[in-house]
Amino acid sequence: MELDPKHIRIAVLGLGYVGLPLAVAFSKKYETIGFDINTEKVFFMSNGVDPTDELEEGALSEALEGQLSITHDPSSLAHANIYIITVPTDINPDKSPNLEPLIKSSELVGQYLKAKDLVIYESTTYPGCTEEVCVPILEKVSGLTFNQDFTVGYSPERINPGDKQRKLTNILKVTSGSTPEAAQRVDALYNTIIEAGTHLAPSIKVAEAAKAIENAQRDVNISFMNELALIFDKLGIDTGDVLEAAGTKWNFLPFKPGLVGGHCISVDPYYLAHKAQQVGHDPEVILSGRKINDGMGLHVAGSVVKLMNQKDLPVKGGKALILGLAFKENTGDVRNSKVIDVYHELKSFGLTVDVHDPLANPAQAERVYGIQLIQELSLSDYQAIILAVAHDAYKGLDIQRSTDLVVYDLKGVLPRQNVDKRL
Numbered sequence: 001m002e003l004d005p006k007h008i009r010i011a012v013l014g015l016g017y018v019g020l021p022l023a024v025a026f027s028k029k030y031e032t033i034g035f036d037i038n039t040e041k042v043f044f045m046s047n048g049v050d051p052t053d054e055l056e057e058g059a060l061s062e063a064l065e066g067q068l069s070i071t072h073d074p075s076s077l078a079h080a081n082i083y084i085i086t087v088p089t090d091i092n093p094d095k096s097p098n099l100e101p102l103i104k105s106s107e108l109v110g111q112y113l114k115a116k117d118l119v120i121y122e123s124t125t126y127p128g129c130t131e132e133v134c135v136p137i138l139e140k141v142s143g144l145t146f147n148q149d150f151t152v153g154y155s156p157e158r159i160n161p162g163d164k165q166r167k168l169t170n171i172l173k174v175t176s177g178s179t180p181e182a183a184q185r186v187d188a189l190y191n192t193i194i195e196a197g198t199h200l201a202p203s204i205k206v207a208e209a210a211k212a213i214e215n216a217q218r219d220v221n222i223s224f225m226n227e228l229a230l231i232f233d234k235l236g237i238d239t240g241d242v243l244e245a246a247g248t249k250w251n252f253l254p255f256k257p258g259l260v261g262g263h264c265i266s267v268d269p270y271y272l273a274h275k276a277q278q279v280g281h282d283p284e285v286i287l288s289g290r291k292i293n294d295g296m297g298l299h300v301a302g303s304v305v306k307l308m309n310q311k312d313l314p315v316k317g318g319k320a321l322i323l324g325l326a327f328k329e330n331t332g333d334v335r336n337s338k339v340i341d342v343y344h345e346l347k348s349f350g351l352t353v354d355v356h357d358p359l360a361n362p363a364q365a366e367r368v369y370g371i372q373l374i375q376e377l378s379l380s381d382y383q384a385i386i387l388a389v390a391h392d393a394y395k396g397l398d399i400q401r402s403t404d405l406v407v408y409d410l411k412g413v414l415p416r417q418n419v420d421k422r423l
């Protein structure tokens with residue numbers, strides 16, 4: 001399908017890790033409005049500052065000099081004819097999907113929707129959410145009829161924050177649409193920016209389900225590794241050694257144990273579980289994986305304390321250092337980090353705990369967790385050091401194993417001979 005850039009005006013709603021790079025990429029081809037409700041972020045972004053640090057140096061300023069505008073003014077949406085929704089899809093405290101941003105952004109788009117417009121959802125969700133929750137809102141607010149006056153698409157995002165190799169344009173993108181024509185239009189649109197190409201799924205539900213299971217699969221696989229780590233801990237054998245040996249078989253999958261945080265792998269399975277329960281299936285494997293992964297922070301802290309006791313190091317009144325707070329390596333994003341479980345559990349044993357992370361924003365760490373990140377590393381001040389996040393900056397760190405220090409390496413970053421225990 002041929003697309004005429006002169007007739008395409010894109011609005012991207014929600015300029016976070018997903019929306020901002022997307023808006024920048026589309027602006028290279030089309031007039032693009034980036035809209036976000038966070039006025040502070042909009043202020044920074046419209047001055048060329050990328051709060052996510054995901055874009056290449058200068059890419060945002062260059063886009064702003066071209067066809068990109070960034071705003072928190074909803075009336076600017078009146079100018080668009082393709083709306084792409086990249087708002088957060090978090091979970092509520094009871095682990096149910098928090099659809100509020102999807103609902104609110106759909107209400108907003110509904111106010112500006114015109115005949116022939118296309119609305120594309122990118123936010124991760126459960127199969128059925130777009131057509132069962134979002135479309136009725138678009139119809140109600142706009143007064144237009146779905147698939148007659150306007151159409152909808154779903155194209156999940158697969159970016160991996162902190163990954164400098166795999167970026168929006170070189171990751172193959174799944175596309176879908178509510179009619180065969182809409183599907184072709186969505187697919188053609190993404191093909192103009194995604195160098196890796198697209199996979200056109202047969203329906204929106206299929207595309208939604210595909211995204212949900214990509215992350216659920218990873219979660220379940222890691223949970224199996226975590227369960228093995230719990231078993232081998234009791235057996236007194238090193239999980240890394242076992243995995244290395246088992247990994248010599250051609251079909252052994254190379255997953256590793258670890259903390260599972262962030263706003264994708266630790267959240268998306270609950271969306272799938274929610275839908276499964278709605279249709280009368282108890283998603284036992286998915287939820288038991290979640291339970292194991294959620295408990296790993298406590299296990300790590302308990303192991304550290306046990307090792308300290310074995311070395312006759314003071315726990316109450318002792319000092320521990322956690323290296324890394326971000327939810328994964330080489331990103332500064334601390335939201336939903338499971339390192340916080342290790343932190344709280346160590347503190348509950350009476351330890352004083354310092355946290356260091358060269359990439360995390362200190363103001364965000366303070367606001368989200370009440371933690372004041374230490375800026376200078378003085379490794380000799382501690383009786384326990386826990387390497388929690390495999391930031392490149394921690395590779396080659398000079399930590400020596402000794403009788404008055406416990407070194408716990410969650411990520412297998414440090415030389416084996418320098419650590420007391422790996423997860």
Ligand SMILES: NC(=O)c1ccc[n+]([C@@H]2O[C@H](COP(=O)([O-])OP(=O)(O)OC[C@H]3O[C@@H](n4cnc5c(N)ncnc54)[C@H](O)[C@@H]3O)[C@@H](O)[C@H]2O)c1
Pocket residue numbers: 013014015016017018019035036037038041086087088089101102104105122123124125156157158159160161263264
């Ligand atoms: N971050 C990732 O690695 C990643 C990868 C793949 C998919 N996803 C999915 O993409 C979606 C967005 O994730 P993210 O990481 O970019 O989130 P984010 O929190 O970084 O950004 C979301 C942005 O949306 C804005 N927003 C919230 N409500 C809004 C509304 N009603 N109207 C307009 N803007 C609104 C927020 O202010 C924020 O700037 C989620 O569904 C997530 O699961 C994320």
